Protein backbone atom coordinates (compact mmCIF):
# COMPACT_ATOMS: atom_id res chain seq x y z
CA UNK A 544 0.00 0.00 0.00
CA UNK A 545 1.69 3.24 -1.07
CA UNK A 546 2.22 5.90 1.55
CA UNK A 547 -0.11 8.84 1.20
CA UNK A 548 1.47 12.29 1.34
CA UNK A 549 -0.95 14.60 3.14
CA UNK A 550 1.05 17.82 2.84
CA UNK A 551 4.49 19.03 1.80
CA UNK A 552 5.73 22.55 2.39
CA UNK A 553 8.96 24.48 2.31
CA UNK A 554 10.01 25.18 5.91
CA UNK A 555 13.27 27.15 5.85
CA UNK A 556 16.76 27.67 4.56
CA UNK A 557 19.78 27.38 6.82
CA UNK A 558 23.48 27.98 6.49
CA UNK A 559 24.31 27.88 10.22
CA UNK A 560 23.37 25.42 12.98
CA UNK A 561 21.41 28.14 14.84
CA UNK A 562 19.07 28.20 11.85
CA UNK A 563 18.27 24.48 11.80
CA UNK A 564 14.57 23.95 12.57
CA UNK A 565 13.77 23.15 16.20
CA UNK A 566 11.58 20.41 17.54
CA UNK A 567 11.62 16.63 17.54
CA UNK A 568 10.27 15.89 14.04
CA UNK A 569 12.27 13.00 12.55
CA UNK A 570 14.44 14.18 9.70
CA UNK A 571 15.82 12.58 6.55
CA UNK A 572 18.64 14.18 4.55
CA UNK A 573 19.38 13.78 0.84
CA UNK A 574 23.04 13.86 -0.17
CA UNK A 575 24.87 13.21 -3.40
CA UNK A 576 26.99 14.74 -6.09
CA UNK A 577 26.05 18.02 -7.60
CA UNK A 578 23.32 17.57 -10.23
CA UNK A 579 22.72 13.90 -9.42
CA UNK A 580 19.01 14.51 -8.81
CA UNK A 581 18.60 15.16 -5.08
CA UNK A 582 16.00 17.92 -5.37
CA UNK A 583 14.10 15.96 -8.04
CA UNK A 584 13.96 12.93 -5.77
CA UNK A 585 12.64 15.03 -2.92
CA UNK A 586 9.93 16.46 -5.18
CA UNK A 587 8.97 12.99 -6.43
CA UNK A 588 8.64 11.73 -2.84
CA UNK A 589 6.64 14.80 -1.86
CA UNK A 590 4.57 14.36 -5.03
CA UNK A 591 5.00 18.07 -5.64
CA UNK A 592 6.87 19.32 -8.67
CA UNK A 593 8.70 22.54 -7.93
CA UNK A 594 8.81 22.13 -4.15
CA UNK A 595 12.61 21.92 -4.12
CA UNK A 596 14.43 23.82 -6.81
CA UNK A 597 15.59 21.61 -9.71
CA UNK A 598 18.11 22.92 -12.19
CA UNK A 599 20.16 21.73 -15.10
CA UNK A 600 22.93 24.02 -13.83
CA UNK A 601 24.90 22.11 -11.22
CA UNK A 602 25.39 23.68 -7.83
CA UNK A 603 21.92 25.17 -7.57
CA UNK A 604 21.17 24.18 -4.01
CA UNK A 605 23.53 26.32 -1.95
CA UNK A 606 22.21 26.06 1.57
CA UNK A 607 20.35 23.48 3.60
CA UNK A 608 16.70 23.51 2.55
CA UNK A 609 14.19 22.07 4.99
CA UNK A 610 10.74 20.78 4.05
CA UNK A 611 7.92 19.72 6.35
CA UNK A 612 5.80 16.81 5.23
CA UNK A 613 2.95 14.89 6.66
CA UNK A 614 2.07 11.39 5.48
CA UNK A 615 -0.15 8.43 6.29
CA UNK A 616 1.73 5.11 6.41
CA UNK A 617 -1.59 3.37 5.73
CA UNK A 618 -4.89 4.92 4.61
CA UNK A 619 -6.44 4.52 8.07
CA UNK A 620 -3.42 5.74 10.05
CA UNK A 621 -3.12 9.19 11.56
CA UNK A 622 -0.83 11.55 9.66
CA UNK A 623 2.78 11.59 10.83
CA UNK A 624 5.25 14.43 10.51
CA UNK A 625 8.61 14.05 8.83
CA UNK A 626 11.14 16.63 7.69
CA UNK A 627 13.34 16.40 4.61
CA UNK A 628 16.61 18.26 4.24
CA UNK A 629 17.91 18.93 0.73
CA UNK A 630 21.65 19.47 0.77
CA UNK A 631 24.00 21.17 -1.67
CA UNK A 632 25.80 18.64 -3.84
CA UNK A 633 29.43 17.73 -3.42
CA UNK A 634 32.01 17.55 -6.16
CA UNK A 635 30.99 20.75 -7.91
CA UNK A 636 34.16 22.18 -9.39
CA UNK A 637 33.03 25.57 -10.60
CA UNK A 638 33.00 27.40 -7.31
CA UNK A 639 35.93 29.01 -5.57
CA UNK A 640 37.86 26.76 -3.23
CA UNK A 641 36.99 28.85 -0.18
CA UNK A 642 33.28 28.61 -0.92
CA UNK A 643 33.51 24.88 -1.53
CA UNK A 644 35.27 24.41 1.80
CA UNK A 645 32.51 26.39 3.48
CA UNK A 646 29.82 24.17 1.91
CA UNK A 647 31.66 21.03 2.90
CA UNK A 648 31.99 22.20 6.49
CA UNK A 649 28.32 23.21 6.58
CA UNK A 650 27.20 19.82 5.24
CA UNK A 651 29.53 17.77 7.43
CA UNK A 652 28.57 19.68 10.58
CA UNK A 653 24.92 19.01 9.83
CA UNK A 654 25.38 15.32 9.03
CA UNK A 655 27.50 14.77 12.13
CA UNK A 656 25.64 16.89 14.68
CA UNK A 657 21.96 16.98 13.75
CA UNK A 658 20.18 15.21 16.59
CA UNK A 659 16.83 14.57 14.88
CA UNK A 660 18.44 13.13 11.74
CA UNK A 661 17.21 9.53 11.46
CA UNK A 662 18.67 8.48 8.13
CA UNK A 663 20.53 9.81 5.13
CA UNK A 664 19.66 8.99 1.54
CA UNK A 665 22.87 8.80 -0.46
CA UNK A 666 21.97 9.32 -4.09
CA UNK A 667 24.16 7.99 -6.85
CA UNK A 668 23.77 8.03 -10.62
CA UNK A 669 22.62 4.58 -11.75
CA UNK A 670 24.47 4.99 -15.05
CA UNK A 671 27.95 5.06 -13.58
CA UNK A 672 29.85 3.20 -10.91
CA UNK A 673 29.94 5.26 -7.70
CA UNK A 674 32.64 7.93 -7.84
CA UNK A 675 35.37 8.37 -5.30
CA UNK A 676 33.39 11.22 -3.78
CA UNK A 677 30.35 8.91 -3.45
CA UNK A 678 32.52 6.36 -1.67
CA UNK A 679 33.96 9.09 0.58
CA UNK A 680 30.45 10.30 1.42
CA UNK A 681 29.33 6.75 2.30
CA UNK A 682 32.40 6.25 4.50
CA UNK A 683 31.86 9.60 6.21
CA UNK A 684 28.21 8.80 6.96
CA UNK A 685 29.04 5.38 8.34
CA UNK A 686 31.79 6.85 10.54
CA UNK A 687 29.30 9.44 11.77
CA UNK A 688 27.06 6.56 12.82
CA UNK A 689 24.32 7.41 10.34
CA UNK A 690 21.82 4.99 8.91
CA UNK A 691 22.27 5.01 5.18
CA UNK A 692 19.84 4.35 2.36
CA UNK A 693 21.47 4.26 -1.07
CA UNK A 694 19.29 5.23 -4.01
CA UNK A 695 20.48 4.88 -7.62
CA UNK A 696 18.65 7.48 -9.67
CA UNK A 697 18.13 8.33 -13.35
CA UNK A 698 17.48 4.64 -14.12
CA UNK A 699 15.20 5.88 -16.95
CA UNK A 700 18.39 6.74 -18.84
CA UNK A 701 19.42 3.08 -18.86
CA UNK A 702 17.92 0.40 -21.10
CA UNK A 703 15.70 -1.85 -18.97
CA UNK A 704 17.97 -4.82 -19.58
CA UNK A 705 20.92 -3.02 -17.96
CA UNK A 706 19.19 -1.73 -14.85
CA UNK A 707 19.62 -4.79 -12.64
CA UNK A 708 23.32 -5.04 -13.43
CA UNK A 709 23.84 -1.32 -12.82
CA UNK A 710 22.20 -1.62 -9.42
CA UNK A 711 24.39 -4.56 -8.48
CA UNK A 712 27.45 -2.59 -9.52
CA UNK A 713 26.45 0.23 -7.15
CA UNK A 714 25.81 -2.23 -4.32
CA UNK A 715 29.13 -3.97 -4.79
CA UNK A 716 31.12 -0.75 -4.95
CA UNK A 717 29.54 0.59 -1.76
CA UNK A 718 29.73 -2.72 0.12
CA UNK A 719 25.96 -3.22 0.29
CA UNK A 720 24.02 -6.46 0.26
CA UNK A 721 22.06 -7.46 -2.85
CA UNK A 722 18.75 -5.64 -2.93
CA UNK A 723 19.90 -2.87 -0.56
CA UNK A 724 20.08 -0.05 -3.10
CA UNK A 725 16.79 1.46 -4.23
CA UNK A 726 16.39 1.96 -8.00
CA UNK A 727 14.82 5.34 -8.68
CA UNK A 728 13.70 7.62 -11.47
CA UNK A 729 12.15 11.01 -10.92
CA UNK A 730 11.13 11.02 -14.59
CA UNK A 731 9.34 7.67 -14.58
CA UNK A 732 8.26 8.00 -10.96
CA UNK A 733 9.73 4.63 -10.09
CA UNK A 734 11.16 3.89 -6.66
CA UNK A 735 9.09 6.39 -4.69
CA UNK A 736 6.99 3.75 -2.92
CA UNK A 737 10.00 1.59 -2.07
CA UNK A 738 11.97 4.57 -0.81
CA UNK A 739 9.05 5.95 1.21
CA UNK A 740 8.61 2.56 2.89
CA UNK A 741 12.27 2.55 3.94
CA UNK A 742 12.20 6.17 5.13
CA UNK A 743 8.95 5.81 7.08
CA UNK A 744 10.34 2.75 8.87
CA UNK A 745 13.57 4.58 9.73
CA UNK A 746 11.70 7.69 10.90
CA UNK A 747 9.66 5.51 13.26
CA UNK A 748 12.76 3.96 14.86
CA UNK A 749 14.38 5.23 18.02
CA UNK A 750 16.65 8.21 17.43
CA UNK A 751 20.28 7.36 16.94
CA UNK A 752 22.96 8.97 19.00
CA UNK A 753 25.20 10.38 16.32
CA UNK A 754 28.36 9.34 18.06
CA UNK A 755 31.23 9.27 15.67
CA UNK A 756 34.17 7.05 16.48
CA UNK A 757 37.15 9.28 17.06
CA UNK A 758 39.49 9.08 14.09
CA UNK A 759 42.26 6.52 14.64
Ligand SMILES: Nc1nc2c(ncn2[C@@H]2O[C@H](COP(=O)(O)OP(=O)(O)OP(=O)(O)O)[C@@H](O)[C@H]2O)c(=O)[nH]1
Pocket residue numbers: 575576577578579580581582583584596597598599600601602603604630631632633696697698699700727728729730731
Ligand atom coordinates in the same frame (compact mmCIF):
# COMPACT_ATOMS: atom_id res chain seq x y z
N1 LIG B 1 16.39 11.60 -16.79
C1 LIG B 1 16.36 11.99 -15.52
N2 LIG B 1 16.76 13.23 -15.20
C2 LIG B 1 16.73 13.60 -13.89
C3 LIG B 1 16.28 12.71 -12.86
N3 LIG B 1 16.39 13.36 -11.68
C4 LIG B 1 16.87 14.59 -11.97
N4 LIG B 1 17.09 14.75 -13.29
C5 LIG B 1 17.63 15.94 -13.97
O1 LIG B 1 18.94 16.19 -13.47
C6 LIG B 1 19.18 17.58 -13.32
C7 LIG B 1 19.56 17.90 -11.89
O2 LIG B 1 18.46 17.63 -11.04
P1 LIG B 1 18.36 18.23 -9.56
O3 LIG B 1 17.24 17.53 -8.90
O4 LIG B 1 18.35 19.71 -9.58
O5 LIG B 1 19.76 17.72 -8.96
P2 LIG B 1 20.46 18.12 -7.59
O6 LIG B 1 21.23 16.92 -7.17
O7 LIG B 1 19.44 18.64 -6.63
O8 LIG B 1 21.44 19.28 -8.05
P3 LIG B 1 22.23 20.35 -7.15
O9 LIG B 1 21.26 20.89 -6.13
O10 LIG B 1 22.67 21.37 -8.12
O11 LIG B 1 23.36 19.61 -6.53
C8 LIG B 1 17.91 18.28 -13.79
O12 LIG B 1 18.07 18.62 -15.15
C9 LIG B 1 16.84 17.20 -13.61
O13 LIG B 1 15.74 17.36 -14.48
C10 LIG B 1 15.83 11.39 -13.25
O14 LIG B 1 15.42 10.54 -12.46
N5 LIG B 1 15.90 11.10 -14.60
Ligand SMILES: [Mg+2]
Pocket residue numbers: 581582583596597603604629630
Ligand atom coordinates in the same frame (compact mmCIF):
# COMPACT_ATOMS: atom_id res chain seq x y z
MG1 LIG C 1 19.42 20.41 -5.59
